[in-house]
Amino acid sequence: MVKAKTPWPTRPAEVAEPSGPAYERRLHWILAAYVAGVLVFVFVLSLAEQAGLSRHWIGPIFLFVTVMVYAAIGVWGRTSDPEEYYVAGRRIPPMYNGMASAADWMSAASFISLPGALYLQGFSGSPGQAGGLAYLLGWTGGFCLVAILIAPQLRALRLYTVPDYFQRRFGGAWPRRIAALAAVACSSTYVVAQIYGVGLIASRLTGVQFEIGIMLGLGGVLLCSFLGGMRAITWTQVSQYVVLLLAFLIPVSWLAWQQFGNPLAPLVYDAQMPRIAALEDRLRADPAEQQVAGLYRDRALGWERRLRDVDAALAADREAAQERIRTMRARNADVGEIVVASRALAQLPRDAHEARERWGRAQREDADRARALGGLPSHATPYAGDPDGTPGERQAYDLSRRNFLALMFCLVVGTAGLPHLLTRYYTVPSVSAARRSVAWSLVFIAVLYSGAPALAAMVKFEVMQHLAGSHFDALPDWIAQWARVDPALVSIEDINGDGILQFGELRLGADVVMLAAPELAGLPYVVSGLVAAGGLAAALSTADGLLLTISNALVRDLALPEVRRPLTAEQRVIFAKFALLAVAMLAAVAAALRSAEILSLVSASFSLAGSAFVPVMLLGLFWRRASRAGAVAGMLAGLGVAAYYMLAHSNIHGLRTLLGLAPQPSLWWGIQPVSAGVFGVPASLAAAVAVSLLKPDRGPAPRVA
Amino acid sequence: MRSADDLSPGFLPKDTSEPHSLGVARLVLLGIWAVASFGTCYFARELHWGQEGRPLAYPVAGQGLLILFIAIVVVNAAIFKNDGEGEDAVADEAGRGG
Numbered sequence: 001m002v003k004a005k006t007p008w009p010t011r012p013a014e015v016a017e018p019s020g021p022a023y024e025r026r027l028h029w030i031l032a033a034y035v036a037g038v039l040v041f042v043f044v045l046s047l048a049e050q051a052g053l054s055r056h057w058i059g060p061i062f063l064f065v066t067v068m069v070y071a072a073i074g075v076w077g078r079t080s081d082p083e084e085y086y087v088a089g090r091r092i093p094p095m096y097n098g099m100a101s102a103a104d105w106m107s108a109a110s111f112i113s114l115p116g117a118l119y120l121q122g123f124s125g126s127p128g129q130a131g132g133l134a135y136l137l138g139w140t141g142g143f144c145l146v147a148i149l150i151a152p153q154l155r156a157l158r159l160y161t162v163p164d165y166f167q168r169r170f171g172g173a174w175p176r177r178i179a180a181l182a183a184v185a186c187s188s189t190y191v192v193a194q195i196y197g198v199g200l201i202a203s204r205l206t207g208v209q210f211e212i213g214i215m216l217g218l219g220g221v222l223l224c225s226f227l228g229g230m231r232a233i234t235w236t237q238v239s240q241y242v243v244l245l246l247a248f249l250i251p252v253s254w255l256a257w258q259q260f261g262n263p264l265a266p267l268v269y270d271a272q273m274p275r276i277a278a279l280e281d282r283l284r285a286d287p288a289e290q291q292v293a294g295l296y297r298d299r300a301l302g303w304e305r306r307l308r309d310v311d312a313a314l315a316a317d318r319e320a321a322q323e324r325i326r327t328m329r330a331r332n333a334d335v336g337e338i339v340v341a342s343r344a345l346a347q348l349p350r351d352a353h354e355a356r357e358r359w360g361r362a363q364r365e366d367a368d369r370a371r372a373l374g375g376l377p378s379h380a381t382p383y384a385g386d387p388d389g390t391p392g393e394r395q396a397y398d399l400s401r402r403n404f405l406a407l408m409f410c411l412v413v414g415t416a417g418l419p420h421l422l423t424r425y426y427t428v429p430s431v432s433a434a435r436r437s438v439a440w441s442l443v444f445i446a447v448l449y450s451g452a453p454a455l456a457a458m459v460k461f462e463v464m465q466h467l468a469g470s471h472f473d474a475l476p477d478w479i480a481q482w483a484r485v486d487p488a489l490v491s492i493e494d495i496n497g498d499g500i501l502q503f504g505e506l507r508l509g510a511d512v513v514m515l516a517a518p519e520l521a522g523l524p525y526v527v528s529g530l531v532a533a534g535g536l537a538a539a540l541s542t543a544d545g546l547l548l549t550i551s552n553a554l555v556r557d558l559a560l561p562e563v564r565r566p567l568t569a570e571q572r573v574i575f576a577k578f579a580l581l582a583v584a585m586l587a588a589v590a591a592a593l594r595s596a597e598i599l600s601l602v603s604a605s606f607s608l609a610g611s612a613f614v615p616v617m618l619l620g621l622f623w624r625r626a627s628r629a630g631a632v633a634g635m636l637a638g639l640g641v642a643a644y645y646m647l648a649h650s651n652i653h654g655l656r657t658l659l660g661l662a663p664q665p666s667l668w669w670g671i672q673p674v675s676a677g678v679f680g681v682p683a684s685l686a687a688a689v690a691v692s693l694l695k696p697d698r699g700p701a702p703r704v705a
Numbered sequence: 706m707r708s709a710d711d712l713s714p715g716f717l718p719k720d721t722s723e724p725h726s727l728g729v730a731r732l733v734l735l736g737i738w739a740v741a742s743f744g745t746c747y748f749a750r751e752l753h754w755g756q757e758g759r760p761l762a763y764p765v766a767g768q769g770l771l772i773l774f775i776a777i778v779v780v781n782a783a784i785f786k787n788d789g790e791g792e793d794a795v796a797d798e799a800g801r802g803g
Contacts, residue, residue: 123749123763133766137742140774144738147778148731152785270764277760380763382749397750405746412742435782442778446771453767 024093031096035242041065042246046526055525059205062529063536066243067220070236070540074224077232082569085229085576086160086552088427092234097433098440100237100541101424103244105445107190108197108539109602110139111244114449115517116510118456122379130403130672136449138411138606140442145416145614147438151425153621155434159426161549162419162613163557169620170628171697173561178635180557182612183419184550185639186605188587191546193602195584195591197539204485205532211592217540218588225544226577230427233544240537241444247534248514252451255458255521269454272461273380279464280379283503284372288496292504295495297370303363310352310359321345374504379460399670410677414606417613419553420545459513462520468503475501478519482512489515547587551580603674604646611638611680616688626688629695634688642680649673730784738777742770 045058083089092100117131125131159165162183166175195214198221202213224236256265259272283289306313325341349355368375377384383404385396415421424441425434467475472494483490489512493505514535518527555576560567567575616634619626649667671678745752749762 123766133763134746137746137766137770140771141738141742144734144774144777144781147781148734148738152788266768273763274759380760382746382760382762387750401747401749405743408743408746432782432786432788435778435785439775439778439782442775446775450768450771453763457763 027093027096031238031242034239035246038242038246042526042530045529046524049524049526056207058526058529059207059532062533063202063205063216066533066536067216067540069239070220071223073236073239074220074227074232077224077228077235079228079231080570080573082160082573084231085573086426086556087423088229088231088234090158090427091429092427094428094433094437095440096238097234097424097428097437098442098444099241100234101421101437101441102444102448103237103241103537103541104424104545105139105421105441105542106244106448106538107194107542108201108535109193110135111248111448111538112197112201112514112535113510114514115452115455115459116508116513118453119460119508119513120376120510122377123382124377124384124400124404126375126377126384126400130400130407130675132404133453134404134407135411136452138408139415140445140449141408142412142415143438143442143445145412146422146425147435147442149618149621150416150422151438152431152434154422155425155428156431160423161552161557162422163553165617165620166631167557170626170631172628175616175628175631175635176557176561178632178639179613180553182608182635182639183553183557186418186609186612187420187546187550187553188583189602190605191543191550191583191587192590194539194543194546195587196594198536198543199591201532201536201539205529205536210594214588214591217536218584221540221543221547222581222584225548226580229573229576230423230548233548234427236544237541240541243530243537244534244541245444245447247530247537248448248451250527251517251521251523251531252455252458254523254527255462255517256454258521259458259461265454265458266450269457272457276379276457276461276464279461280373283464283468286502288498288500289372289502289504291496292502293370293372293374296366296504300363300366300370303359303366307356307359307363310355314349314352314355317348318345321348369504369507374507379457402670403672403675406671406675406678409681410607410610410675413610413614413677413681414608417609417617418606419609419613420542420549423549424545455517456513459517459520463506463508464503467506468501470501472499472501476519478516479506482516543587547580547584550583551576554583555579604676607642607646607675607677607680608639610677611642611684615681615685619685619688619692623692625692625696627692627695627697629697630688630690630692633691634684637687638680638684641683642676645676645679646673731781734777734781738774741773745770 045053045061049055049058079085081089114135117135118133121129121132123132124134154162154165157165157168159168161180163176163179166179167173169175195218198217199210199214202208202217203210204213206213206216208216224232252265253263256268257263260268262268321341321344325338325345328338328341349358382401383397384400385398386393387397388394389397425437428434428437475492479490479492483492486509489509491507491509492501494501495505496502515528515531518531519525556572559579560572560575612635615638616626616631619634620631645668649672667673668679745762745765749766752761752765753759
């Protein structure tokens with residue numbers, strides 16, 4: 001009755017959707033129905049597949065149906081009420097907010113690439129590239145900081161954005177402005193990577209062009225966040241979590257069932273570890289593997305020779321290719337052959353710069369594969385080198401362990417500082433609900449993350465035990481299929497020409513481990529479609545949260561406080577919506593450039609967020625004397641040090657020369673640039689404390705009765 | 706009173722004008738967390754189990770620490786069940802009154 005009187009978009013939240021046990025019971029029913037619906041949908045599609053539905057249709061059906069569901073939730077949740085748009089009316093029950101945070105948190109990278117990264121890097125990665133379990137531990141351990149120190153405290157303040165906090169606590173405009181700029185900086189590279197992921201998965205699912213894939217996915221994101229802000233995003237993220245949970249659990253449990261007769265993969269996979277270690281030892285000693293490694297070593301040396309005189313080598317290549325075409329023409333060769341040869345000529349690097357880049361990459365790849373096990377470290381052994389070995393081995397061990405811990409630290413602190421995650425805990429009804437909600441988030445994330453190391457181990461066992469040593473003409477279909485999609489996903493080559501696949505001859509990309517898991521487990525193609533839809537859900541849910549964060553920082557925290565004209569609350573929300581649209585378009589354009597540089601900057605956002613926000617935020621919360629000047633100094637110092645360290649050591653040559661920095665100064669204590677937060681966080685803390693002591697706020701802190 | 710658009714500078718709610726004291730319970734939880742996560746990883750190479758000395762680091766870091774993290778946040782939520790609720794109720798009133 002009340003509903004009928006109030007116009008829907010501006011209705012007061014309390015009237016429309018009461019909170020309390022009845023409301024939660026209703027939500028549980030809706031969730032149960034939704035889960036059942038997804039399962040029935042997958043089941044019906046698998047029946048249709050058995051009845052002869054073509055694979056070309058399954059992908060587009062998944063894409064279309066899931067994006068339509070998300071968009072429908074967006075339309076249902078449309079609102080222009082500020083309280084609803086920014087913080088979903090602050091009445092999301094903790095469990096549902098936990099699900100939404102889990103989807104928000106798990107990006108395309110952690111859904112699709114984490115099992116693959118663990119497959120490739122084992123426990124700790126290589127000395128030059130720490131990784132492996134550091135990602136898993138950093139991305140979950142950070143939630144302890146969020147739960148204990150940050151989320152409930154921020155929730156108690158009834159804020160709307162993260163920069164809001166800096167305004168409230170420190171006053172003045174500058175703490176807020178810097179925080180808003182930092183929020184935009186660390187979220188924007190991240191969102192570009194998500195949209196890139198959306199494009200990649202959508203184009204793989206449907207076979208359309210990458211750019212059209214971006215547009216298809218983006219349509220879903222925009223309908224949702226543009227119309228309904230946080231309110232719509234929350235419920236879409238809940239539904240996306242369900243899709244990505246099922247997409248992960250079904251193939252992983254099935255694989256565990258096949259290998260151990262028990263679907264609970266995280267509990268049983270440990271039995272495989274000694275077997276993997278034994279297989280690794282056997283492969284290292286295998287003469288055929290050593291022969292393959294030797295051939296790659298020769299190839300890497302060849303690239304090195306060419307890189308010594310790029311111009312001459314490139315000219316020789318061109319000359320050779322042209323000569324081949326000439327001789328073909330002279331002997332009236334088949335047209336097809338000539339076309340192939342001309343294409344090879346056209347695909348040669350256009351100039352010396354491109355040649356250097358391409359050959360350098362090829363040289364690194366081949367040098368990697370020239371090492372034992374195709375360059376993969378021992379799966380379960382923590383860190384490279386040997387603590388009891390030669391000085392060189394000892395140093396490698398120290399360096400690898402130091403980088404692992406540094407990366408873990410940065411990811412932990414970054415988790416506690418990334419604004420799109422923190423704002424999620426603004427949406428729960430109370431302070432203690434925020435604490436409970438963080439616990440729920442961690443549970444929902446751990447359900448997937450604890451399966452990732454298990455999946456990596458199971459796939460490694462499968463590949464080492466069954467694939468390695470099989471005949472090239474008896475390889476399973478998925479290898480050829482994924483290799484056709486993108487050679488970076490699967491590269492396979494009989495380099496020693498013995499007709500048998502050596503482990504060193506197969507290189508799996510990080511993404512393919514998750515994407516091909518259903519086929520590896522012998523599941524129908526429908527499950528592969530579900531996994532891709534899960535990846536899409538992970539990318540879309542994170543993109544949603546990030547876009548909202550960026551546009552709110554730009555409009556609410558940067559632009560509107562400077563506008564002198566009085567605006568109504570609705571007008572402000574409309575501004576924020578259009579900023580969101582613009583940011584989404586810009587991000588899509590940036591993603592369409594497919595620049596590897598942008599993608600490599602993503603892991604940097606954790607170091608940036610950690611250095612910019614966390615020390616000053618914690619000081620503000622727990623230290624009475626933290627002052628406005630101290631906050632500004634701390635944030636600038638943290639941002640400055642972290643950004644300098646990353647840029648000065650980045651591989652992006654042009655960027656360094658642009659900034660007038662010396663080419664590759666040596667690393668500080670051997671720490672990789674991705675872990676710049678190790679220096680940024682202490683710098684920020686020191687600057688904030690020192691300046692707060694030197695320049696305290698005048699008078700007692702303003703009080704509110 | 707307070708609304709989505711109140712950005713008046715210098716506005717400092719009660720909650721921050723009296724900064725939180727960390728308290729023993731929080732420090733203990735943080736201590737357990739820091740020692741367990743970073744300590745385990747620091748000594749990862751030395752973690753072995755059983756007679757044959759099976760390396761334990763991978764499952765401990767991959768599953769064990771996750772369970773510990775969950776335990777820490779659950780204990781945190783249980784200990785501080787009523788912490789901050791009073792202030793929040795006042796703030797809720799204030800927020801809705803506006």
